[in-house]
Amino acid sequence: MKFCSNCGAAVTFRTPPGDSLPRHVCEQCGTIHYQNPKIVVGALPVWEDRVLLCRRAIEPRYGMWTLPAGFMENEETTAQAAARETLEEACARIEVGELYTLIDVPHISQVHMVYRARLLDLGFKPGEESLEVALFREEDIPWEQIAFRSISMSLRHFFDDRRNGTWTLHTASLAPPPAEWR
């Protein structure tokens, strides 16, 4: 951030009185521009013994597989975000169930949430951001080709919990990956 989004003047980076962290401050109109973590919401859509995955048609991780997921929008709920992303990326209609994983990713200032979901019909197809959409049994999941750690973590919990018949919220915090992965 270099300019004030309210008045267009250049901003400075300093700690406002009474605050504990430096912020982008506009010396002309006085606006303090806070920057906050973003929420990424996804769904884990299930059809019988299979899970719906999308192959990414966009960067990052072009060509890799993921659950339908994306940045939450203003004025929606987390569950609505899960349903919207699933419709956009897989043209798939779901019934959103329980919140299933909540994963902090502090080095990129994100919080990832995945909801369990029931796929309502088989009329899915790739949305604009997907190359392919398909249903996978546990033994067919392309584990080495999953785009994000929070997604593979959510999938592993799902198959474990299904095997054990015990469903619970899973929380975690991800450290930065080794430098060669970045």
Added chain:
Amino acid sequence: MKFCSNCGAAVTFRTPPGDSLPRHVCEQCGTIHYQNPKIVVGALPVWEDRVLLCRRAIEPRYGMWTLPAGFMENEETTAQAAARETLEEACARIEVGELYTLIDVPHISQVHMVYRARLLDLGFKPGEESLEVALFREEDIPWEQIAFRSISMSLRHFFDDRRNGTWTLHTASLAPPPAEWR
């Protein structure tokens, strides 16, 4: 948002190609400025049979009681945010436990999360944003003077679950309050 925070030019509000919602777009440098929901994280600090509340020294809801809570900062985890807010508002040290409530507040584009927590000692006192900090038994909670609905909801669940001995994540979505409350 009126000006581009990257180059200072005036922004327009239009739907970018391939997008489904209007965004603030800079026609000069091409930056698309997304606006996303904010996360508010709080703690429910417990000492024996009592819960720690803070009386607000700031607007909104000056003078009303709340759990320690505030906007999550970049580069921290949700649990770290809960501990930081508790230290800032109540000068209180806690051990953060399980995520306890996750409440969507879509009409103000916020997601509220409250963690259960164990108060580590009795050396609390009001921080800069609090008039008073105190421990309350269930029968002494000033229910009519709780600042936010997500906070009173979290407190009610806590006392119910404690009575029943059953602890679980509670999720909810809040509709806008009646107009006279706004």
